[in-house]
Amino acid sequence: MSSPVISVNNLSAAYQKNTVLRNVNFEITPGSLTAIVGPNGAGKSTLIKTMLNLHPSLTGEVQYFGLPFKKVKKRIGYVPQRGSVDWDFPTDALDVVTMGLYGEVGWLKRPSKSHKKQAFEALEKMGMGDYANRQISQLSGGQQQRVFLARALVQNADLYFMDEPLAGVDAATEIAIMETLKKLNAIGKTVLVVHHDLQTVEDYFDHVLFLNKTIINHGKTEKVFTKDNITRAYGGNIRILGGGI
Template identity: 60%
Template sequence: MHTLPLTIQNMTVAYQKKPVLRSISFEVSEGGLVGIVGPNGAGKSTLIKAALGLIPRLSGDVAIYGKPYSQQRRLVGYVPQRGSVDWDFPTNALDVVMMGRYGHLGWFKRPGRAEKQLAMECLAKVDMTDFAGRQISQLSGGQQQRVFLARALAQDASLYFMDEPFVGVDAATEQAIITLLNELKNQGKTVLVVHHDLATVKEYFDSVMLLNEQIIAYGPVEETFTADMLQKTYGGRLTMLKQDDEPALMLNLR
């Protein structure tokens, strides 16, 4: 039987006894781009972190290709929010990308020429070859994000979690990211992306999860990303705009 990349059952997460996610259950099929959207404080980043065991769960089971994450780390790539990273850490772009190979090498084996060459190829894919020796603290926000994407590529995972990769990047980087996401999809990889820009959801993703502490809706974009479901997700924080008699182009007022 073919095992799904991600299955989550009855996952509940709380901060200081206040539930942030309630009874989350869903599964993700192989080879698609899934957008996770919802208002601030809806639990989008928490969902990813709890799935990866970075924060504790009150309850629930998470399976990566049928097994616990602790047994499947090599199959999972993670791009955290840029704001959660210590960019003053004294390391250069190439070293950051080579960190993506440690799961394959084991911590005690030093990366060699093959790893360095692969890391350079990954930097080339995000147009960052010229910055390989640059300290990460000296890179722009968009360049830092590209380096983290290159690290995820170097990992050669099957399932990727990306937490707001488009936030604070320039238009060229945004285009580079979406090109990369489509390339991963075409290779049969599965990518979950926490996303904030409702205007690009239909363009970027195959499926979408509308989240606000609970899953309001989850499925193919054309069926799920509707004015009705968005109103249920965002409530009064959403203004509906009509455009060419389309039911809605959405403006998130946050």
């Protein structure tokens, strides 16, 4: 059996005095495409931020490829929630994607023509080549999300975290993003996605992690995406979907 890409042990976190994650334990297998699902306030975004050292933990540890985050951060890509980004920052789409190469370029060095070419090719993969010189503030929400995904792609990471990449995007962008994630998955990349639409979980993801401040269940979608686990995670505040659930 392959060693886990991620091992989370007894992870807890809080905002001020409110505990938002409690004794979280799970492992992620290589090459999996995992949906992190749960109700509002379940701690889904906090989980990702805490795992990536963007929010302090109270207890626990996280290892990637058997090592702490600081030693492997160049192998990890992250797409934050679109609403957390300052889209008025004066820069164009190509520059945003080029920022994904900072680990290769170096913070104080100018990107070369080769770096710019890599960034442009990533934009083209997301159908955004024609918008390379467009200010990001002038892009639609779906276009902005495609640019941020291109920035993650250009890193050529082994592991990707994506915080609600499908929220508020048009149908064409949703299809384009999922095709990209599945292509990454097909070449052995591991992807974790905070996801809000239960109706598409079975079509989009091979693993699912139910979270409500702690782990409710986690495993292959075909085994754990059940009416019982949905009810346990969401309580009585959700209408159970039709179909096979």
